[in-house]
Amino acid sequence: MIQITAEQMGIFVATLSAAILSPGPGVIAVSQGAFALGRRRALTYGWGLAIGASIWCLVALLGLTALFRVAPWTLTLLKLLGGAYLIRIGILMWAHARDPMPDAAAGGMSLWSGMALNLSNPKPALFYSAVLLSIFPAALSVADKGAIYAVALSVELFFYTALASLMALPLLRRRYAALKFWIDRGAGLAIAALGLSLVLRP
16 A cells, blocks of 8 residues: 655656756757657657666665765676766767757667666655665565556656657758757767766865
C-alpha cells in the first residue's frame, strides 16, 4: 500500500520539473537533434534521455548512492568518466558544425545514445538522492518506491517528448538550417563546458 501523500508527490513533481527545465547536456542535445533530424529521431533520443535520467532515480531509491558516501572515489571516477564523455560529444559537435544538414535516416541519435548521455552525468543521482531525502520519509515501501519511480519516469518522458516536438517545428528547423554552423558550435561548446565543469568541480 502506498503511504506517501499527494502533497509530497506534488512537491516532488514541481521540484523535478524545475530541475529538468534548467539547461543541461540532455536539453541541448535533444534540441539540436530535433533541429537537424526532425521529430521522430529526436523523440527516440529524448526517450533515451528520459530513461537514463530515471535510472538515476531508481539508483537513489535503491540506496546505491550511499556508495558515494562510503567510497567517495567511486563518485570521483564517475565524474571523470562522465565529464570525458560529454567533452567528447562537444568536440564532435564542434568539429562537424560545417557538415551539411544530416539526412533524417542518418545514425547517431538512438535510444541507447540518449540513455548513455544522461547516465554519463552523476548529477541526477545526487539530485534525486537529495530530493527524495528532503521530501519523503526515510522508510519507503516497495509500493512507495514504485510510485515515485513511475512519476519520475513520466515527468522525464513528458518533458523530453514536449521538447523534441517543439524544437522539430518546421519554422524552427528552417531557422536552424540557416544558422546550423553557429548553433552546432554553440551547442558543442556548451556540452564540452558542462563536461569540463564536471571534471574540475570538487
